[in-house]
Amino acid sequence: xxxxxxxxxxxxxxxxxxxxxxxxxxxxxxxxxxxxxxxxxxxxxxxxxxxxxxxxxxxxxxxxxxxxxxxxxxxxxxxxxxxxxxxxxxxxxxxxxxxxxxxxxxxxxxxxxxxxxxxxxxxxxxxxxxxxxxxxxxxxxxxxxxxxxxxxxxxxxxxxxxxxxxxxxxxxxxxxxxxxxxxxxxxxxxxxxxxxxxxxxxxxxxxxxxxxxxxxxx
Amino acid sequence: xxxxxxxxxxxxxxxxxxxxxxxxxxxxxxxxxxxxxxxxxxxxxxxxxxxxxxxxxxxxxxxxxxxxxxxxxxxxxxxxxxxxxxxxxxxxxxxxxxxxxxxxxxxxxxxxxxxxxxxxxxxxxxxxxxxxxxxxxxxxxxxxxxxxxxxxxxxxxxxxxxxxxxxxxxxxxxxxxxxxxxxxxxxxxxxxxxxxxxxxxxxxxxxxxxxxxxxxxxxxxx
Numbered sequence: 273x274x275x276x277x278x279x280x281x282x283x284x285x286x287x288x289x290x291x292x293x294x295x296x297x298x299x300x301x302x303x304x305x306x307x308x309x310x311x312x313x314x315x316x317x318x319x320x321x322x323x324x325x326x327x328x329x330x331x332x333x334x335x336x337x338x339x340x341x342x343x344x345x346x347x348x349x350x351x352x353x354x355x356x357x358x359x360x361x362x363x364x365x366x367x368x369x370x371x372x373x374x375x376x377x378x379x380x381x382x383x384x385x386x387x388x389x390x391x392x393x394x395x396x397x398x399x400x401x402x403x404x405x406x407x408x409x410x411x412x413x414x415x416x417x418x419x420x421x422x423x424x425x426x427x428x429x430x431x432x433x434x435x436x437x438x439x440x441x442x443x444x445x446x447x448x449x450x451x452x453x454x455x456x457x458x459x460x461x462x463x464x465x466x467x468x469x470x471x472x473x474x475x476x477x478x479x480x481x482x483x484x485x486x487x488x489x490x
Numbered sequence: 491x492x493x494x495x496x497x498x499x500x501x502x503x504x505x506x507x508x509x510x511x512x513x514x515x516x517x518x519x520x521x522x523x524x525x526x527x528x529x530x531x532x533x534x535x536x537x538x539x540x541x542x543x544x545x546x547x548x549x550x551x552x553x554x555x556x557x558x559x560x561x562x563x564x565x566x567x568x569x570x571x572x573x574x575x576x577x578x579x580x581x582x583x584x585x586x587x588x589x590x591x592x593x594x595x596x597x598x599x600x601x602x603x604x605x606x607x608x609x610x611x612x613x614x615x616x617x618x619x620x621x622x623x624x625x626x627x628x629x630x631x632x633x634x635x636x637x638x639x640x641x642x643x644x645x646x647x648x649x650x651x652x653x654x655x656x657x658x659x660x661x662x663x664x665x666x667x668x669x670x671x672x673x674x675x676x677x678x679x680x681x682x683x684x685x686x687x688x689x690x691x692x693x694x695x696x697x698x699x700x701x702x703x704x705x706x707x708x709x710x711x712x
Contacts, residue, residue: 337664339653
């Protein structure tokens with residue numbers, strides 16, 4: 273039933289796709305972190321209309337399905353705005369918007385959880401607003417948001433699989449293509465699942481460890 | 491401008507029938523996820539060391555594989571493994587979503603049960619309750635309320651993930667939208683309507699679930 277040679281042969285065929293998956297994750301995450309921090313700061317410190325807009329933006333990306341967002345960007349954006357990006361850039365942009373929305377919510381909560389007295393103390397010591405934020409508030413908030421940020425990374429790694437539906441040649445795309453070539457569906461898809469598992473499992477365990485280590489004790 | 495959306499208006503009945511499939515898919519998969527999650531979560535807390543480890547491994551495996559991959563594996567791979575023919579896509583969608591969400595819910599249940607202080611269990615046993623009664627009447631009701639916020643998040647997530655069933659040709663809302671787009675080549679009105687619809691639906695459901703939690707939250711206070 274299960275044809276082992278087809279299973280083992282699938283891995284080398286999936287490797288180029290795996291590189292694209294990793295590339296996409298590595299490219300999207302830093303961008304998402306920067307966007308997320310800007311959004312969180314806008315929601316906390318910007319004048320009300322700007323803060324409201326940032327909140328609306330975040331809520332939109334958090335409450336609609338990622339696949340629909342990617343389809344919208346891929347099919348609607350070029351036809352309506354004339355902006356025609358390559359498929360890879362389109363999905364990378366969509367993932368940055370989606371992931372940064374979730375991250376910004378996490379950052380906002382983390383920054384808000386640091387008592388205002390911390391900032392006041394920084395200011396009283398003669399720090400500028402910027403110094404008080406980056407030297408006093410941020411380092412404390414960071415240890416609270418880090419575990420959640422790490423799980424978002426794992427989440428992103430898995431979510432990149434959706435780009436396969438838009439012909440971006442990630443590992444899932446390669447597997448689905450290979451399946452239609454050699455008809456070894458069970459072996460190829462199992463190899464695909466195992467590829468994700470081997471890469472994501474240690475990361476997930478690392479996240480669990482981070483959660484234990486940075487548990488908030490009040 | 492608004493004529494662009496005529497294509498959506500003309501196909502409302504078709505989209506409504508697909509929405510029904512989306513609802514059925516979510517109700518069935520969330521029900522399965524809750525059962526699986528409760529069984530695995532309770533097993534991890536009370537099943538002893540080896541059950542805890544075994545279930546922990548299974549849960550971590552499921553959580554490490556993308557839902558899309560689980561879905562295509564269940565739909566295309568599982569029937570080959572079991573020698574089944576004519577495996578219905580809807581069933582595959584329910585199984586994949588149910589197992590995926592179930593693994594996350596198991597961790598929520600485990601956390602919720604763990605948050606009820608040990609004294610509660612001791613007191614129940616001291617009053618002469620059996621273990622089953624103590625868990626069912628004392629621990630679970632308290633834990634259930636504390637589990638609600640993360641459970642609500644997971645339910646919303648399940649609804650968002652359910653659009654992936656379109657990739658295995660479950661005839662749900664996103665599948666119907668893609669079909670319509672393929673026939674008419676009008677992505678703007680179709681996907682925009684769908685986006686707005688999902689936004690309103692999910693925000694509404696999230697609000698309702700949150701209200702329910704707020705109404706009962708005091709009963710779960712430690």
